[in-house]
Amino acid sequence: MSERISRGDVEHVARLARLELTDDEIDLFTGQLGDILEHAADIEALDVGDIEPTSHPLPLVNVLRRDEIVASVDRDEVLAQAPANEAGQFRVPPVLGEEP
């Protein structure tokens, strides 16, 4: 098994990603993610110095439309697809009192 990433790392990342993994999945992902990161060692080792990063293939510009009322998606149609709704809003279980 690769040592690039530990079981502890995998458990931590799963919590960040809001995924619950079984012990078997933690083992599997620890090995597989290690292998993928091993392949990425060519990039990790690269001296990229002062090269500017490219996060997008196009130069992005902010696009604004005219401030006029136009047709939009229908609220009831959207809410009808939600697991639960109430009074024109999405309904969820309690949020307060949770651990962060």
Next chain:
Amino acid sequence: MTALEIAAAVRAGERSAVDVLNEHLARIDDRDGELNAFNVVTADAARAEAEGVDAAVAAGDDPGPLAGVPLALKDNMCTRGIPTTCSSKILEGWQPPYDATVVTRLRAAGAVAVGKTNLDEFAMGSSTENSAFGPTRNPLDISRVPGGSSGGTAASVAANFTPLGIGSDTGGSIRQPAAFCGVVGMKPTYGVVSRYGLIAFASSLDQIGPFANSVADAAAMFDVIAGPDPLDSTSIRDYSPDASAVLDRGVDGLRVGVIRELSGGEGSVDGLSADVLARTNEAVEVLRAAGAIVSEVSVPSATLGLSAYYLVAPAEASSNLARYDGVRYGLRVDAPTTGEMNTASRTAGFGPEVKRRIMLGTYALSAGYYDAFYGKALKVRTMMLRDFAQAYENVDVLVTPTAPTTAFRLGERTADPMTMYVNDVCTIPSNLTGHPGISVPFGVGDDGMPVGVQVLAPALGDELTFQVAAVLEATASGGVS
């Protein structure tokens, strides 16, 4: 019949769109149990659309350039009131409240959507084996994969279920399945086709494009879907291509480059099989014989593409897929608190490959690793843009294999993710740079399965890729060993 022949006959009133549709639906009925190309066939809605096309013709109106042509839509394109799943349990049963722009445009051009096709879950994969609804099989040999992630669309076109299909390409997901199934598949320049209504995988890489059985059909479809869209803020505003108009221009005097790093020779990436390289070389010779000036060019960073892609794409995916939280749409697994509900829903709804990529992307973006992985991958993207810009100072287009091998067998590569990822080595660079690329069938490999040859061009060189592909197609269909 080709898509253009069908459209001509329907527009002229010589054939009814309903009859054309019924013929194609019968083929789907007959064989899709075996292939599993479609997640859903919307026969009733399609009949209503076809009747509308026939009514327009009867009334003396022109239903459009794709009148009555049956169309397959990859199931990551939003279709109002029609289930859109991304082949994931987390979206099973969801009916979008709006249509993707490509769907609206194709319908306005007279095309008749017959259903939604299978894909690797959220387009993450190269074989369509990662679907929550079972794999799609290659129509040319059902023991083999159709490629992926747009494997359902590729299979639909190859099996003549539909003359046209829509796919999306984030790292090769149009071009590689096109190659595996022996059809034409094209990824446009980033921003040329609106992504409005395409369910996001990696937003800086995703692009929608056409599948067809001929270059002319693919070009006709491209011409319909390309062009600015106010609903996509990354849509290029001043480019409305007409690829159909350039197909007969030939390649006389055109400068064609072979990328040393994807040529199988010295300094090349490993794993490109001999038969695929042989067909690619033959394709280059065809272009030379047609008057092209051929030279070898170097794109040194092409060897880093795979590593960069498998950091950038999962990083963007981990962010994009955060929206599947059981609140607004899709699967909810009940739990006492919202946080527990979020985790329970995601855990139950996502399949193994999607979880793997969310994990990888979350890791690559997490504190302490961002600079070493994601940050460096973005700099490799810059290197690649520079390397290609330099190459395009000396050549007009580049020719490479589309995929390293022909279609492999189901189950052959599912155990080890890296063996699956290397499929994308030749297609990934154009996603990282945003450049266009087309895959055109060119002969067969040692196993008798089709080989795809890829033509690449600089940004906004979309028409040129079709122009060169047309020359290769004319020779390939004339019989290449």
